[in-house]
Amino acid sequence: MALSDDADGLGRRPANHVPLSPVSFLARATRVHPGKTAVIDGERRFTYAQMGERCRRLASALQRLGVRPGETVSVLSPNTPMLLEAHFGVPMARAVLNAINVRLDPPTVAFILQHGQARVFLVDPELAPVATAALALLEEKPVLIVGGAGEADDGYQRLLATGDPLHLLQLPADEWDSISLNYTSGTTGNPKGALYHHRGAYLNACANCLVFGLDASTVYLWTLPMFHCNGWSHPWAVTLAGGTHVCLRKVEPRAVLGLIARHRVTHLAGAPVVLNLLSQLPEEERARLEHPVQVAVGGAAPPSAVIARMERMGFRVTHLYGLTESFGPATVCVLPPEIVAAPLEERAAFTARQGVRHPMLEESTVLDPETLEPVAADGQTLGELMLRGNTLMKGYLANPAASGAAFAGGWFHTGDLAVLHPDGYVEIKDRAKDIIISGGENISSLEVEEVLYRHPDVLEAAVVARPDDTWGETPHAFVTLKPGAEDRLDAAALIAWCRGQMAHFKCPRHVTFGPLPKTATGKIQKYVLRRRASGAGTDEAAGER
Numbered sequence: 001m002a003l004s005d006d007a008d009g010l011g012r013r014p015a016n017h018v019p020l021s022p023v024s025f026l027a028r029a030t031r032v033h034p035g036k037t038a039v040i041d042g043e044r045r046f047t048y049a050q051m052g053e054r055c056r057r058l059a060s061a062l063q064r065l066g067v068r069p070g071e072t073v074s075v076l077s078p079n080t081p082m083l084l085e086a087h088f089g090v091p092m093a094r095a096v097l098n099a100i101n102v103r104l105d106p107p108t109v110a111f112i113l114q115h116g117q118a119r120v121f122l123v124d125p126e127l128a129p130v131a132t133a134a135l136a137l138l139e140e141k142p143v144l145i146v147g148g149a150g151e152a153d154d155g156y157q158r159l160l161a162t163g164d165p166l167h168l169l170q171l172p173a174d175e176w177d178s179i180s181l182n183y184t185s186g187t188t189g190n191p192k193g194a195l196y197h198h199r200g201a202y203l204n205a206c207a208n209c210l211v212f213g214l215d216a217s218t219v220y221l222w223t224l225p226m227f228h229c230n231g232w233s234h235p236w237a238v239t240l241a242g243g244t245h246v247c248l249r250k251v252e253p254r255a256v257l258g259l260i261a262r263h264r265v266t267h268l269a270g271a272p273v274v275l276n277l278l279s280q281l282p283e284e285e286r287a288r289l290e291h292p293v294q295v296a297v298g299g300a301a302p303p304s305a306v307i308a309r310m311e312r313m314g315f316r317v318t319h320l321y322g323l324t325e326s327f328g329p330a331t332v333c334v335l336p337p338e339i340v341a342a343p344l345e346e347r348a349a350f351t352a353r354q355g356v357r358h359p360m361l362e363e364s365t366v367l368d369p370e371t372l373e374p375v376a377a378d379g380q381t382l383g384e385l386m387l388r389g390n391t392l393m394k395g396y397l398a399n400p401a402a403s404g405a406a407f408a409g410g411w412f413h414t415g416d417l418a419v420l421h422p423d424g425y426v427e428i429k430d431r432a433k434d435i436i437i438s439g440g441e442n443i444s445s446l447e448v449e450e451v452l453y454r455h456p457d458v459l460e461a462a463v464v465a466r467p468d469d470t471w472g473e474t475p476h477a478f479v480t481l482k483p484g485a486e487d488r489l490d491a492a493a494l495i496a497w498c499r500g501q502m503a504h505f506k507c508p509r510h511v512t513f514g515p516l517p518k519t520a521t522g523k524i525q526k527y528v529l530r531r532r533a534s535g536a537g538t539d540e541a542a543g544e545r
Contacts, residue, residue, distance in 0.1 A: 019175035020202040022236035041247040057163030058089030069094035077124035078249040079222040082148030087235040099227040106133035118142040175199040193397035204327040207360040208237035218243030232328030269296035271440025279309035289314030307348040321354035362389035386411040457485035466533040476533040477508035
């Protein structure tokens with residue numbers, strides 16, 4: 001006899017089916033580790049019992065402000081307890097967390113607040129000027145609360161004081177409910193809002209514990225921005241493990257090494273630029289660590305030379321790959337035994353691959369983007385890296401066309417061109433779109449070009465990625481000036497002008513003047529410009545990041 005859900009009353013019921021949500025991780029941690037230090041922020045310390053109470057107060061306070069299930073709470077803050085607590089307090093209120101990139105300019109912040117229909121806006125004091133300028137551009141404004149930097153009576157502390165410390169922990173009605181809204185960096189115009197669900201956040205956090213070896217002895221240093229893919233799900237993962245969060249407002253290599261020594265940090269994560277900054281300290285300052293530290297790196301592939309330098313310092317590097325749309329990590333470079341035993345240079349070169357699928361992702365492979373057929377696993381045939389599984393976003397908020405294109409054919413299309421090695425490992429070779437990844441941040445060449453075209457002396461402009469030892473890539477602008485403008489405008493002045501128009505990290509650091517190469521139909525040949533930018537020495541001037 002065939003079994004079915006209806007046979008003998010089998011099926012879902014409260015005893016055997018509970019919606020998956022990382023909110024439950026905090027409930028467990030407060031019960032299992034109530035007296036353990038959960039958060040270190042400078043001289044401040046919070047136990048898990050205190051963190052749990054603060055998150056319950058936040059959830060209650062938001063509801064008392066009128067935030068309803070499914071509505072958005074935006075946060076503009078460095079890596080502070082306020083942003084960490086929002087990862088639990090906001091979903092406990094059954095609202096949607098929107099952590100905003102702290103490096104964005106006011107117009108982009110305003111767009112995100114408006115598009116995401118934010119009801120409440122939590123802002124760190126040092127970012128209050130940006131928030132105020134953004135709100136001035138909006139007709140309908142969210143409730144602004146400034147605080148969270150540690151002052152005893154700031155706006156955030158007053159908000160928590162209005163909340164109920166015994167507020168009941170609320171799981172979502174449905175694990176497919178939205179838990180967070182993360183905006184891409186606007187690689188094709190305005191940024192797109194990727195909606196995460198509770199189920200994916202739960203599963204990806206579990207996967208991070210497996211991949212990164214997180215447990216109750218973990219001391220995690222927040223070198224990775226929490227606004228970036230919700231910190232790759234690490235706010236939830238470290239809490240699941242019962243580890244300690246060490247907050248860090250700004251990444252400074254000497255301060256990072258000091259905190260590692262002071263707090264016996266075991267884990268940290270970030271873009272390759274973080275590794276590069278640490279590895280480029282003077283030799284006497286980057287002496288070998290007293291204890292091993294696990295480092296997860298993602299974004300542009302870290303150069304093998306940087307990985308080797310980090311390994312010599314005592315860091316153990318795990319290379320991850322992912323996107324905003326995949327809750328952060330989607331692949332991991334697992335080192336086979338023979339590679340673990342190989343010489344450092346060989347191990348570092350292998351580690352630079354993107355690797356195999358993350359534990360809770362069902363499939364990652366390289367397909368022909370037109371036919372969706374697998375490419376030859378020969379390490380040479382290019383295709384598009386595609387993903388499938390439960391740790392992918394629900395889609396883009398209010399953008400069905402973009403969502404449909406991203407999930408066409410039953411796969412998530414990453415837009416990254418890759419090869420598949422005979423051992424099943426993926427290695428990215430190029431990008432299908434003209435995205436520049438600088439310090440782990442995506443920069444749209446089109447957005448930078450639009451700003452350049454606004455300058456009255458610019459006739460034509462094209463922006464491509466230029467390799468950079470520190471940031472991985474930086475924008476390199478190729479510009480044709482209008483007749484007679486050569487005496488009025490130089491590269492330094494143009495870079496300075498761009499810095500007044502957009503976020504500084506998006507501005508070109510290098511400018512080359514001259515005619516642009518074009519096809520017979522007038523299309524700019526960016527592949528030619530990329531070759532020129534990679535050759536170095538062709539730029540007129542280099543600006544600060």
